[in-house]
Amino acid sequence: MSSKGVTVLVQVSEKPLPDALVRELAAIGISVAPAENRRRTAAGACGFLVAGESDAARLSAGLAEWDRPGLLLVYGDRVVGTAAEALAAQYPGWEVVRLYRFAGGDRALVGGDPNSPWTRILCRQLAEHDVIAMVCGMREAEEVIRQLPRYLAWKERFYLRLGESCDRRGVRLQTVARALGMDSRVGQGWLDPQRNDRAALRRWLVRQCRFVMSKTNVRRVALWGPTSLWQQMPPGWLADKEVRLYIPRDEQIPNGESTAGERCATWQSALAEADLLVVASPDPDLMELPLSDLIRQMRQPIVVDACACFPLPEAEALPMIYRTIGEKTNVWEWSGL
Known part of the structure; x- marks a missing residue:
């Protein structure tokens, strides 16, 4: 040895x-x-x-x-x-x-x-x-590894339910969540946007996208996130839409053709003339981009963001529709809807 x-x-x-x-x-x-x-x-x-x-x-x-x-x-x-x-x-x-x-x-x-x-x-x-x-001990380590994803899934379900409550009451989730984190028993670390409970995340994305598509004419959709998540979405959730897919650079790209949509090498080609951008991954590259640069590529600037990648004041200052969890902002009343 x-x-x-x-x-x-x-x-x-x-x-x-x-x-x-x-x-x-x-x-x-x-x-x-x-x-x-x-x-x-x-x-x-x-x-x-x-x-x-x-x-x-x-x-x-x-x-x-x-x-x-x-x-x-x-x-x-x-x-x-x-x-x-x-x-x-x-x-x-x-x-x-x-x-x-x-x-x-x-x-x-x-x-x-x-x-x-x-x-x-x-x-x-x-x-x-x-x-x-x-x-x-080895048995204690195994128990930690077994229980950690269960705890994270519970935490994420609470976060999504808190967002639904904020929507109903007309208050902002990010403000409420940060305030809760001021209690030392909670802390700020639980606000990490990475999500393991994909079932709850998928339900939220489907609900928001259906609402958007019921209110406006959406022909082309750009998906930003891992292929594995998009392939788990319910059949027909984007029926009759032209779908383009951009996979963040740190995500593993599966072999073979993607069933989620046409895979694009750059985010610019994915967003070109898109009516709707759906974000499911907190990609650092995305979060560093000015929101104005993104919507400039789109035909209709509509963004459904499950990861709160952009500051709300920036979204509200632009002529666009922006939706993230627990933030029923007034941009929903933009003339496009």
Whole structure:
């Protein structure tokens, strides 16, 4: 076992790892060797990376080609349940460590024996890359990873319901939410626009887009966000509309043709002569653009924004229709409706 660090792991899956996962691991000093190179890289690797739903079941074939035990790093939230605990019981000669990095990347949860060699090495390596690590038992780590998305989904449902209440009462969600965050028991971190509860988000988008299309003549729609979300939208929600799709640069682009609409290489081509822009991703590039530059590309400046990407005073100062969650602004009464 090398005491220098966890520098090279062999992936279990035969499929290429997502680019985002490769970057996450590289940021903490870990490179990943493809599964087909496991024999050649065994001398330089310290173990295997278990990062997919089916990796645990495929692991035995890879371990059979190694003549020494090492590290089994169970990484991320795609490996659910008690997979790490089961691997530790199945391969007692190997050290199994559960690693999860929280949103933001500067904090991590390490599940394992705090006195075991690879756990100590991994914690030291995280510290060298400015990542604060909390070490706990493997079962506790698994429970945290299992419960975190449930809590976030509950938080998001509350946020959407709060937005509906603000709509009914004619008050602004962002103001109410920030005021709630002044209580130390709540904080401001819960306002993060990233959304995991896509079912609630899809319902909101469909409801708002149907309202717009019932009031004005919409022929061309531009969608800004991940293909995976648009493909989950209910059938016919944009029936008889010409749909163009722009995928943010940090989103993974699936193989094959998109069923959500015509994929555009630039946001300018996606918005050209569009009647309606639907935003479902808090893309930094989008948030840095002046709203006036966006609507200049459109035939009708109508924006349904699920992520509150633009300041409301900016939207209200422009001749456009702008709708975001919990903000029933007076721009709905613009002459276009």
